[in-house]
Amino acid sequence: MFQIIKNEYQYYSRTRWLLGISLGFILVLLVSVFLGNYQTQIQTQNYQTAQNHLRKQWESIKEMNPHGAAHYGTYIFKPANLLGSLDEGVNSITGNVLRVEGHVQNEIVHSEASQMQSISKFGKLKSSLLLQYIVPILLVFLAFSSISNEKQSGRLKLLILQGANPNRIIFAKTLSVWLYGVGLLALTILTYTVFNLQNIDNEIITRAFLFFVAYALYYFIVSGLTVFFSASGKNTTLALTSMLGIWIIWTIFLPNILMSSVEKWQPLPSRNAMQTAMKEDRSKGIDGHNPSDEREKELEKKS
Template sequence: MKLLQTEFLIARHFRNSVFKNAAIYIITIFIGLLLLYAAFSGWDNYRNQNETSEKYQHESREDWLKNPDKNPHRMAHYGNFAFRKSSSLSVFEFGMEPFFGNAIFLEAHKQNTANFSEAGFSNSMLRFGEISIAMVLQILLPLLIFFIGFNSVAHERENGTLKIFLSQGVSWKQLLTGKTLGIASVVMIIFIPTIIVLVFIWLLLQNFSITTDEIIKMILFIFFHFVYLLFFCVTAVLVSASSKTSKKALVSLIGIWLIFTIILPRTTQAIGAYLYEAPSKIQFGSDIEKDILKQGDSHNPNDIHYKAIKDSLLRVYKVDSVQKLPFNYSGFIMTEGERISSNIYNQHLEELLHIYAKQNSFSKAVSFLNPYIAMKNLSMGLSNTDYDSYIDFQKQAEVYRYNMAQKMNALQVKYISNKKPGPNDKPLTIGKEHWADVEDFHYEPKGIAAVLKTEIISIISIVLWITFFFVLILFASKKLKVV
């Protein structure tokens, strides 16, 4: 403790001097109000989306079960809905959620994409981003840190007190560490109450019933944001210490902030999309249709592929017509058609996801040059509001859709007769009690293990950045000049 006594004295002196400036109070109050608004906005968005999802998922289920006796294939085309609920941490980190849909219509022979995104119902102002707690912590607080710390050492050099400090036995290392702790202590006045409110809201949203997985996500969310802010405190002190005047330090720090939070993120996205160009939605759907037609049309009785299947079935069962088969022939063909079309879709989807993975890998690689990108990616991953979470929802919905369609096909194979009904006969149907055999869709967010595996590069990047800057303090302690 004695070893840090000088650093703590410098930190306390710096903190006291900061609050002699009335502008700090105004900025602090402004950011505090922004955080309160962001917390309320996140709470409201989370509550509305989850209430809406629960409502329509329940209505969709009721509509499915209320269907009368019907042909199972008609039920497969009647379809169902899959809704995605928001995770509790999405209250603080909206991520890509406003731009991704949260509902998918599921039907036989067709894979639909998610719809009903918030962006789809919003005006162009959404392009500028929504105010979330994560946005304030990741963008505005670093700017505040730079505003507080730009003159932390440069001002001492300008008014001559730097020589006095060093002549009294204070080392550069102690001075830089003390100034860093001083800036951090000012920022903690905002950060700590924010975290307390954040945790309370998080517990309240879950009725104080939380899992170990969610606790770990929350702890990591808080810890890495603290480390991220500490990085900017160190940056402010080092730039100030290496600048001859406060003005030069301020200009340099604003430039760093603009590059990290505005320029590099947008440039990275544009370059990634240019280097690894993905097909359009129309092209993607068209390619799938072409490949499916190459395999055959299960709804066309004269299709070559399915005619070969019919002929082989007739030979195996030693009958001369599909009407004499011991199972429903149409249901069997629909089962085969669903399997083929789903396999083709999944193949094309994997190819598309591979392209997107390359785009994202480029962005993650740039995180070694920009801690903001690393923090943003990790924050979205922990909140289940990143691109991978959206794809995970799509895949879970596709598994459910495929099983639903094949369940209906299996019911058709088992219960529907091959004999065509006459013009005055009742349609071939099965009892509506079979609809309950298809369970309701329930989305499971990615667990912490999957998140950490996906965001390992972001974690390494943040750790390397903060390690590098503390090493830089040691290096700068030996190289910095008083004048």
């Protein structure tokens, strides 16, 4: 099995198109990590500057009672996580700024997605975009190329006739393709570690490890399925088409289908309906200003 893996990487090293694609992809991957880390640092600095400004503004207001100060309010900012340079998750959608004030529950605003054009929401260069979509496609074509070359040269049949276990061959091929993807993943996390060496703690290490394990498992499934379909199918082109179809359904259509299904099974109120309901509930509740409010007296009687 190890000899098969060794032969695979000798084949990879002699394939010029694969070397060119690998070098170009590694360069883009490193640039995406650098830009993501730079954006996180700039965002952290901007939040700190705004927080200091608001603190000075709060301390410089004229003297007032606590109730009036609560109505004056202030802003708080969601801290930027270091792992956001790898995968920002839902941070670009949920927002980062929240106004806190008395009697009012505001929503988080100024999300990055709301300030972007619809055409650019998918095209933002992020490490997560490359790791989730581009690397699996690269692994699919790499696995397909490996098996198709073995079939065309007749080497696969020769190995089986010599007594090699077909399952072991498939597993070795899968490992060779999978290790290629894991190498790109490890390089990404290593570059991230170098950029943030002074700020890494145990929590970041744990999350980065889970990040690595999740993507490694994802790549193993993609590599294994592609090698299996390419080796078991008589028509290699049909096997490649089938795997690409599975990948498209898995990564693009299935999440949208599940999201739409959940919305139908457990519908949530729209944003406007939620705000209207909250406004109505506040108007019927205790206002916090009138100590002789009948609603307050009624609540005291019940309690």
